[in-house]
Amino acid sequence: xxxxxxxxTTIFRRPVTGFFHALVFWGFCIIIFGSIEMVIDGATGSExxxxxxxxxxxxxxxxxxxFALLVAVSIIIFLFRRLFMHIARFEGTExxxxxxxxxxxxxxxxxxxxxxxLSMNTGYSGYRNLxxxxxxxxxxxxxxxxxxxxxxxxxxxxTMYEISWxxxxxxxxxxxxxxxxxxxxxxxxxxxxxxxxxxxxxxxxVNMDNITREVKLMLDPATAxxxxxxxxxxxxxxxxxxxxxxxxNYFDSLSCTECGRCTSVCPANITGKKxxxxxxxxxxxxxxxxxxxxxxANGRGHNDNRSLLRDYISEEELWACTTCNAxxxxxxxxxxxxxxxxxxxxxxxxxxxxxxxELKALFSNIENNGAPWQYSSxxxxxxxxxxxxxxxxxxxxxxxxxxxxxxxWVGCAGAFDDRYKKVVRAFxxxxxxxxxxxxxxxxxxxxxxxxxxRAGNEMLYQMQALQxxxxxxxxxxxxxxxxxxxxxxxxxxxxxxxxxxxEVISYxxxxxxxxxxxxxxxxxxxxxxxxxxxxxxxLGRANSVYNEPRSILxxxxxxxxxxxxxxSYALCCGAGGAQMFKEAEKGDKxxxxxxxxxxxxxxxxxxxxxxxxxxxxLTDGLKYKNREEEIRNLDIAELVxxxxxx
Amino acid sequence: MKxxxxxxxxxxxxxxxxxxxxxxAIDTTGxxxxxxPWDELSLTRALELRDDPSNGIKSxxxxxxxxxxxxxxxxxxxxxxxxxxxxxxxxxSDAYFxxxxxxxxxxxxxFDIIMCGIESSxxxxxxxxxxxxxxxxxGSVSAVxxxxxxxxxxxxxxxxxxxxxxxxxxxxxxxxxxxxxAKEPRIAAMRGIMxxxxxxxxxxxxxxxxxLTEVQVFEKPAPRAACRFIDPDNPAQLIDLLQNEAKVI
Numbered sequence: 001x002x003x004x005x006x007x008x009t010t011i012f013r014r015p016v017t018g019f020f021h022a023l024v025f026w027g028f029c030i031i032i033f034g035s036i037e038m039v040i041d042g043a044t045g046s047e048x049x050x051x052x053x054x055x056x057x058x059x060x061x062x063x064x065x066x067f068a069l070l071v072a073v074s075i076i077i078f079l080f081r082r083l084f085m086h087i088a089r090f091e092g093t094e095x096x097x098x099x100x101x102x103x104x105x106x107x108x109x110x111x112x113x114x115x116x117x118l119s120m121n122t123g124y125s126g127y128r129n130l131x132x133x134x135x136x137x138x139x140x141x142x143x144x145x146x147x148x149x150x151x152x153x154x155x156x157x158x159t160m161y162e163i164s165w166x167x168x169x170x171x172x173x174x175x176x177x178x179x180x181x182x183x184x185x186x187x188x189x190x191x192x193x194x195x196x197x198x199x200x201x202x203x204x205x206v207n208m209d210n211i212t213r214e215v216k217l218m219l220d221p222a223t224a225x226x227x228x229x230x231x232x233x234x235x236x237x238x239x240x241x242x243x244x245x246x247x248x249n250y251f252d253s254l255s256c257t258e259c260g261r262c263t264s265v266c267p268a269n270i271t272g273k274k275x276x277x278x279x280x281x282x283x284x285x286x287x288x289x290x291x292x293x294x295x296x297a298n299g300r301g302h303n304d305n306r307s308l309l310r311d312y313i314s315e316e317e318l319w320a321c322t323t324c325n326a327x328x329x330x331x332x333x334x335x336x337x338x339x340x341x342x343x344x345x346x347x348x349x350x351x352x353x354x355x356x357x358e359l360k361a362l363f364s365n366i367e368n369n370g371a372p373w374q375y376s377s378x379x380x381x382x383x384x385x386x387x388x389x390x391x392x393x394x395x396x397x398x399x400x401x402x403x404x405x406x407x408x409w410v411g412c413a414g415a416f417d418d419r420y421k422k423v424v425r426a427f428x429x430x431x432x433x434x435x436x437x438x439x440x441x442x443x444x445x446x447x448x449x450x451x452x453x454r455a456g457n458e459m460l461y462q463m464q465a466l467q468x469x470x471x472x473x474x475x476x477x478x479x480x481x482x483x484x485x486x487x488x489x490x491x492x493x494x495x496x497x498x499x500x501x502x503e504v505i506s507y508x509x510x511x512x513x514x515x516x517x518x519x520x521x522x523x524x525x526x527x528x529x530x531x532x533x534x535x536x537x538x539l540g541r542a543n544s545v546y547n548e549p550r551s552i553l554x555x556x557x558x559x560x561x562x563x564x565x566x567x568s569y570a571l572c573c574g575a576g577g578a579q580m581f582k583e584a585e586k587g588d589k590x591x592x593x594x595x596x597x598x599x600x601x602x603x604x605x606x607x608x609x610x611x612x613x614x615x616x617x618l619t620d621g622l623k624y625k626n627r628e629e630e631i632r633n634l635d636i637a638e639l640v641x642x643x644x645x646x
Numbered sequence: 647m648k649x650x651x652x653x654x655x656x657x658x659x660x661x662x663x664x665x666x667x668x669x670x671a672i673d674t675t676g677x678x679x680x681x682x683p684w685d686e687l688s689l690t691r692a693l694e695l696r697d698d699p700s701n702g703i704k705s706x707x708x709x710x711x712x713x714x715x716x717x718x719x720x721x722x723x724x725x726x727x728x729x730x731x732x733x734x735x736x737x738x739s740d741a742y743f744x745x746x747x748x749x750x751x752x753x754x755x756x757f758d759i760i761m762c763g764i765e766s767s768x769x770x771x772x773x774x775x776x777x778x779x780x781x782x783x784x785g786s787v788s789a790v791x792x793x794x795x796x797x798x799x800x801x802x803x804x805x806x807x808x809x810x811x812x813x814x815x816x817x818x819x820x821x822x823x824x825x826x827x828a829k830e831p832r833i834a835a836m837r838g839i840m841x842x843x844x845x846x847x848x849x850x851x852x853x854x855x856x857x858l859t860e861v862q863v864f865e866k867p868a869p870r871a872a873c874r875f876i877d878p879d880n881p882a883q884l885i886d887l888l889q890n891e892a893k894v895i
Contacts, residue, residue, distance in 0.1 A: 214840060237836050350836035353726075357830045364833070368678050369660040376660040459836055 005194040010332040013569075014261070017081075020074035021332075024110070027067030027074075028187070031117065034064045038169050051136045061137025065121050069141045072114035079107045089260030092269075094279035099183065099258055106184040113171050120164035122146055126157030186257040190333040193255035196248065197334035202325040203542025204493035205342055208237070208458045211350075212498065215462040238347030238456070239340065241307040242291045243300065245284065249343075252335040253285040262327035262337055267572040267595075268320040272588030275320040277327035277337035283312035284340065309344050318344050319356055320585040323454050323577030324537040329568055345456030358582035359455045366460055370446030371412040372581055381442045383414060383421035389432050392439040394475050405437040406505075407477045409491070411484035412447055413612030419619065420612040426641035427483055427507055433646060434514060438481065444471060450486045453494070455578035462498065465490075469500035479503045481510055483637060485538035485611045486576075492543065506539060508610060511640055512548035515555055522555040522643040530559040531639075532604040534595065534618060535570035536611035549610055549636055556643045561602040571595050575613035596621025600631070607633045647795070647817065649692045649706045650757035651728065652748055652778070654682040654738075655719035656768040665864045672768075672864070679719050683831070684763025686726075688821075690828035691793055692761055693727045701795040705729040709751050711744045713737055717847065725834035725842035736852035740859040741769075745777030750853045752782060758817040759800055764789060764824050775822035784818050791826035 003009045008025055012018040037050045051057050081087055082103055090100075121142035128135040129146065131154055152160070179185050239245055262277035263269050269276050287308045295302045309315075318341055327337045348354045355363070362372050370377050384391040397404055408431065414424035431438055446468065449461030480502045482488050492504040514520040531553055539545040546567045553560050565571045574584065574591025584590055596618055599607045607622070609615045615633060622628040634642075657663070658678040666673040681689070689708065696703040708723040709732040710716060720731045732755070734747040752760060762775035779786030792803030796814070802821060804811045834842075876884045888895045 211836070214836070218839075349833075353833045353835035353838065355833070360830055360833045364680075364831070368658040368680050374660050376662055378662050459839065 001194050001197065004197075004332075004334060005191045008332075010330070010334070013330060017078075020077055023067070023070045023074045027064075027071035030060060030063040030067055031071075033060045034117070035172055038165070038172070042169060048136045057136070058138045061121075062140055064117070065139045065141045068114045068117045068121070072111060072118070075107050075111045075114065079104065079111070082107065089264035092260065092263060092276055092278065093274075094276060094282050095258070095260075102182050102184070103258070105178070106182055109171065109175050109178065113168065113175065116164050116168040116171060118142060118145065120161055120168055122149075123157045123159070123161030123164055126152060127154045127161060130154035130157065183256070183258045186255050186333060189251065189255040190257070193251055194334045196251065198248075198336065201489075201493055201543055202328055202336075202338075203489040203538055205453060206339065207494070207497035208346070208462075210235070210237070211458045211462055212466075215459060215466060219463070219466055236347065237350035237458075238345070239343035240309045240347045240351070242284070242288045243295065244347070245340065245343070248336075249284065249340050250288060252337075252340075253281045253288065255333045256281040256285065256335060257333070258282065259332065261330040261332065262335070265326040265330045265569070265571075267322055267324060267326065267574060267591045268585070268587070270571075271574075271584075271591050271594055273317075273320040273585045274314065275317045275585070277341075280313060280317070280337050280340055281335060284308060287312050309347065313344065315348065315354070316585050318348070319582070320587075321577050322537070322572045322574060322579050322591065324572035325541045326537075326569075326572065329541050342454065342456065345454075346458055347456075349456035350458060355455060355457075356582050359578060362455065362578065362581045363452060363457055363460055366447045366449070366452055366464065370464075371416060372447060372451055373412070373416055375416045377443045377446065380410070380415040380445055381440070383410070383424055384428065384440075387425060387428060387432075391428055393442045394439040395442070395444065397439050398475055403476060404439040406439075406479045406481045407472070407475070408438045408440050409480050409482035409484070409487050410440055410445060411482060411487050411612065413616075414483060415445065417612060417616070420615060420635075423612070423615070423635040423637050424483055426635070426646070427637040429641050429646040430511070430520075430637065430644070433644065434519060441471070448487050448490045450490045451578040451581060453490070454576070465495055465498050465500065469495060469498060472500065472502070477502060479505065481505045481507060483507045483610075483612075483635075485536040485542075486613070489538040489542050506543075506545055506548070507637060508539070508545060508548040508552065511552050511636070515552060520640070520644070522552075522640065523645070524558075525556055525639060525642045528557055528606050528639075530561055530602070530604045531557045531606045531608050532561050532563055532599050532602040533566075533608045533636075534563070534573065534599060534610075534614055535567060536609070536614050537570070537572050537576050539610060540570055541568055549608070552636055552640065553608055556639050557606075561604055563598045563602055565598065571598065573611075573614040573617035575617050580613045580616070590624075592617035592621045593624055596625060600625065600627065605631060606639070607631065608636055608639060609633060610636050647701075647703050647758040647798070648756070649696070649703055649759045649761060650752060650755075651685065651689045651692050651706060651708050651723075652760065652762045652774070653685040653689065653708050653710050653719065653723055654744075654763070654766040654768075654774075655679045655710065655712060655716050656682045656766050659767065663866070665866075669863045669865070670861050679716065681719055681722060682763050682766040682768075684765060684767075684823060684825065686831040687825060687828045688761040688763055688823045689723055689726060689728060690830075690832040691823070692759075693832060694828065695793070695795060696727075702798060703795070707732060707755070707757070709748055710734070711736055711738045711747045711852075720847055721842050722834065724845045724847075725839040726832050727834075727838055728845075730845055731847045733847055733849050734852050735849050739857040741771045741773035742777060742858040743855045745774045746781055746855045747852050748774070749778050749781035751850060752778070752818075754850070756818075758819075759793075760818065760820045761793075762820065762822050764822050775820055779820040782818070782820070784820060785815055786820035786822060787813050787815065788822040789824045790821045791824045793821055793823075793827060 008022040011021050040049045041047055082090060121139045122145040125135050125139045125142045126146045236244055258278060260278050266275060266277055291304060294304055321341045323338050325338055365372055365374055410424050413420040447464055449464035453461035480491050488504055488506045491502060533549055533553055572591060573595050607618050609618055615635060618633045622631055622633060658680045661677050664673040692706045695701045696706050706728050707730050708720060708728045710720050711734040720733060724731055732751050734751060738744045765772040776786060787802050789804050790802045791805050794801050799814055800819060801812060801814045
């Protein structure tokens with residue numbers, strides 16, 4: 001947090017503008033001491049009250065003087081960018097004329113503050129030098145500026161000092177009073193917001209405990225059809241309006257500087273959909289401003305027949321989110337936009353039973369046959385039929401009184417998606433080759449609930465999760481290894497909230513470790529000249545698994561070329577957040593095409609992926625671009641198996 | 647007006663069907679039961695009509711013929727939004743038996759619009775709706791793909807060959823419903839699920855009815871044969887197979 005706030009690390013994700021912003025921030029941190037001194041001097045009639053600090057005072061004054069120039073230069077650059085360069089992220093439907101004026105006004109005020117500070121220091125250095133005394137503090141920049149006014153006498157410099165002093169202090173007071181009405185309020189809110197930001201991985205959603213209570217009642221035969229245990233009418237599920245958000249959501253919205261970094265990395269926004277994470281935050285702030293005073297005046301139950309959802313944020317915007325977390329990763333002040341989006345989806349699904357038709361079908365499938373698609377759970381082991389060895393099944397082992405070290409979680413795509421079945425077969429071959437003690441659940445496996453949860457159906461997710469946790473308890477499962485990043489994320493980050501604590505290992509982590517231990521010898525692969533790797537959001541941004549896939553690939557091919565957006569900057573394939581199971585919202589491009597084009601730009605012959613949904617998307621992208629004959633999309637497990645000639 | 651939606655519970659579409667009792671019954675072990683898709687759409691449409699106050703629908707009731715183990719299906723219908731439910735405590739033996747039990751319920755409780763799916767996805771008999779109407783002596787409209795209320799009167803749309811027929815009828819009536827009656831089935835909201843727990847299910851004992859049918863045997867369709875490849879140098883074999891085995895030439 002200290003790094004993000006004072007080290008400006010997230011700001012530096014855009015190195016050039018980030019550098020100038022950091023100059024302004026650090027400048028403000030040091031100049032503020034001079035401003036505090038001015039206020040004390042002004043109030044008490046003292047002069048240079050902090051001078052007792054001695055050498056520290058010299059450093060503060062010298063720092064302030066130098067930074068005043070650096071800040072002024074940075075602000076001029078920012079103003080130039082705002083006024084003369086057409087930067088996409090400064091535009092958007094939510095960016096009204098007011099927002100642009102506000103930005104320009106704030107920058108102009110800071111520029112005037114710096115100019116008045118420099119002229120104050122110049123006047124001070126000038127008249128002190130001419131009066132023969134030495135100045136309190138050191139002013140490296142202003143001492144040089146003094147030379148620009150050779151004809152100005154002692155009295156002239158003193159007047160310059162006095163005028164600038166008053167101009168500067170008046171500007172400070174004006175600026176301080178302007179801030180609460182401006183997006184520039186972030187100078188107050190951002191550091192506390194960063195300090196108060198959530199510390200868990202971005203892939204983790206907040207558990208709804210009121211749903212857990214209901215689901216537990218439902219799963220217990222004794223209470224399943226009994227009347228509700230609590231007679232108090234439950235509060236609203238999810239977020240419909242300003243009063244439903246957490247204080248942190250509101251804090252987030254107040255910290256937003258409208259910089260648009262979130263929106264500029266949003267896959268939905270990039271491809272022309274209506275969703276803009278910045279707009280979500282600005283809408284919350286605007287709605288709070290509208291409804292807050294009315295609620296204070298008329299009581300909490302005040303109803304103005306308007307709401308955040310629909311009057312400000314449309315359903316179309318909410319359903320376009322892939323929950324890729326790129327926006328949250330990019331936000332310099334650690335705002336969490338996806339959390340609010342998911343909360344509004346929760347309201348739509350849990351309170352109104354409203355969702356795009358395909359998602360309703362998805363819910364029914366998970367509820368009825370335990371998979372996002374309509375397949376019988378009895379067919380969950382068909383993928384293993386073509387293998388030369390028998391894949392161990394947990395129930396069989398259990399019946400024999402044996403216990404494997406790992407549960408290999410195959411996932412619904414591994415069980416039912418014809419293309420991805422090849423991936424789990426390849427991984428099973430590797431497990432078999434390594435003589436790892438594992439078993440699969442076979443027909444007992446069922447959806448983890450991930451797509452339901454990210455589509456807002458917390459109830460269905462918890463039904464699935466609590467049943468699986470019970471099943472795992474029966475088999476005393478301790479370690480889970482999985483090829484699916486979505487299952488990996490939900491087991492590692494979200495099941496613990498419901499009492500399911502396991503050591504969860506991504507297949508990439510296992511493979512990487514076995515290679516490092518020398519247990520897995522890779523011999524390259526013939527016919528693969530160059531590879532690029534697509535980071536799945538739920539391994540990368542959500543769980544920081546960036547190095548393992550790259551290190552494995554480097555053992556297979558000498559030529560690993562990165563896409564323009566990689567690692568934490570990687571663009572989503574477009575399938576996350578249950579998008580896999582529905583049509584995309586209206587836009588001007590499909591996300592998977594944008595990402596495939598980026599992969600093709602590397603000139604690779606193989607796109608390596610590590611997620612069943614990414615695989616579907618990228619393979620579709622290759623087909624769309626008519627490149628599927630020459631360029632292959634292979635999972636890392638397949639590349640490893642190829643290299644091992646399994 | 648009061649609407650009754652008759653619901654049947656059927657195995658989920660992904661179920662692997664197996665037989666029991668010497669192939670005279672369905673083996674129900676491990677089956678996930680769901681509301682018959684046609685009935686689910688009927689229910690969705692009934693709730694849409696109720697939720698618009700201008701239609702003057704007082705309540706939507708669901709009725710089901712089945713033993714206590716079918717109650718989860720009824721609760722599901724209540725969670726989706728039905729106001730209350732009736733269960734006739736009997737295993738369903740055939741369409742005639744079910745139709746007469748439902749007719750008895752309707753006689754007792756009086757409904758204005760009775761909605762039935764045109765068929766159920768288990769036995770696809772397509773008989774219950776017509777039989778209910780016959781037993782009650784009321785009118786029925788089959789293959790209804792649209793239902794609205796206009797001036798307190800139900801107006802139904804039917805797909806017919808090369809066009810569409812719009813029928814208005816006096817109540818009570820039986821609407822035998824085709825897919826298309828609602829866009830997509832409604833799902834249960836959380837509050838609906840919670841409220842379903844305390845909604846009432848009235849249980850009636852069955853009236854004596856002799857089923858008209860008796861199952862002799864169930865058979866599965868023959869599994870699809872594997873694809874056979876014929877050597878291109880041996881056209882005689884192809885002709886032989888087409889003539890003698892496939893008997894198409």
